[in-house]
Amino acid sequence: MRTVLAVDVGGTKLAAGVVTVDGAVLARAEVATPATLDPEVLTKALMELAREVTSSGPAPTAVGIGSAGPLDPAAGTVSPVNIPAWRDYPIVETLSEIAPHTPTVLAGDGHCMALAEHWRTHHHSRALLGMVVSTGVGGGLVLDGRLHLGPSGNAGHIGHIVVDLNGPPCACGGRGCVEACASGPAMVRWADAHGWPTTDARALARDAANGHETATRAFRRAAGALAAAIVSTAALVDLDDVVIGGGVADAGEVIFAPLRAAVGELAGLPFVRRVRIHASQLGRDAGLLGAAALAFDALPGSRRQA
Numbered sequence: 001m002r003t004v005l006a007v008d009v010g011g012t013k014l015a016a017g018v019v020t021v022d023g024a025v026l027a028r029a030e031v032a033t034p035a036t037l038d039p040e041v042l043t044k045a046l047m048e049l050a051r052e053v054t055s056s057g058p059a060p061t062a063v064g065i066g067s068a069g070p071l072d073p074a075a076g077t078v079s080p081v082n083i084p085a086w087r088d089y090p091i092v093e094t095l096s097e098i099a100p101h102t103p104t105v106l107a108g109d110g111h112c113m114a115l116a117e118h119w120r121t122h123h124h125s126r127a128l129l130g131m132v133v134s135t136g137v138g139g140g141l142v143l144d145g146r147l148h149l150g151p152s153g154n155a156g157h158i159g160h161i162v163v164d165l166n167g168p169p170c171a172c173g174g175r176g177c178v179e180a181c182a183s184g185p186a187m188v189r190w191a192d193a194h195g196w197p198t199t200d201a202r203a204l205a206r207d208a209a210n211g212h213e214t215a216t217r218a219f220r221r222a223a224g225a226l227a228a229a230i231v232s233t234a235a236l237v238d239l240d241d242v243v244i245g246g247g248v249a250d251a252g253e254v255i256f257a258p259l260r261a262a263v264g265e266l267a268g269l270p271f272v273r274r275v276r277i278h279a280s281q282l283g284r285d286a287g288l289l290g291a292a293a294l295a296f297d298a299l300p301g302s303r304r305q306a
């Protein structure tokens with residue numbers, strides 16, 4: 001059976017898995033991302049994971065890597081914000097040792113989430129936007145079954161759509177981005193500035209679920225920013241589906257109820273209003289499955305099975 005090695009690189013964990021063409025994860029392993037400034041310590045952890053999952057079974061036919069950004073897919077390098085030891089780290093070259101002479105491909109973690117959601121849950125969607133709303137806001141666009149990467153490999157950066165012309169500065173250097181309004185830390189900062197200091201977005205979600213007004217307003221404001229981005233994207237590419245995952249999305253109806261309401265208010269044209277909004281159902285496997293989809297798509301003539 002044809003399998004690929006999928007690797008998911010994040011600031012919290014490193015994961016690797018062997019995945020079949022119909023999306024079954026045959027082997028998986030993960031480890032907390034070592035807190036180190038030594039790139040070799042990270043490399044060793046990554047390679048041990050990859051060897052562990054590939055040690056039994058046939059050699060993988062391709063390798064797919066999803067990573068926290070920034071990254072340079074053309075150069076095959078990553079510089080994840082939350083992994084300071086890796087700057088322009090040649091992850092493609094490193095991992096290609098595991099399966100020499102096979103395609104080894106790299107994309108952003110948001111890209112992989114969108115691909116995974118399309119592959120495993122919403123295969124019939126012609127235009128799908130995946131969003132990861134967490135410490136930052138990431139995402140990816142799948143159009144006609146293919147990940148839309150753009151010339152630099154960065155298309156689909158939904159977190160940096162501008163939704164507030166007078167909005168707060170964003171970590172990207174811009175201003176008024178979705179991420180600056182709707183990420184977990186952005187919500188916590190807003191609540192704090194409005195007289196409701198809290199420890200993190202999870203606590204803020206509990207407060208909102210219990211009906212506290214400032215916490216509820218913080219979620220309503222974040223939902224408005226997400227809705228503006230969704231409606232704008234729907235107008236641009238004629239979206240069928242939006243799938244939202246990440247820690248903030250785990251807040252459930254606390255975020256999804258005001259989000260649906262805001263989309264209803266902001267969207268006008270019938271083709272924009274028809275966009276469907278879903279919570280991610282894949283959970284922790286989204287990164288691995290998306291990296292696997294990326295790897296299969298790099299194989300000539302490969303057909304992933306829905």
Ligand SMILES: [Zn+2]
Nearest residue numbers: 160170172177
């Ligand atoms: Zn930004």
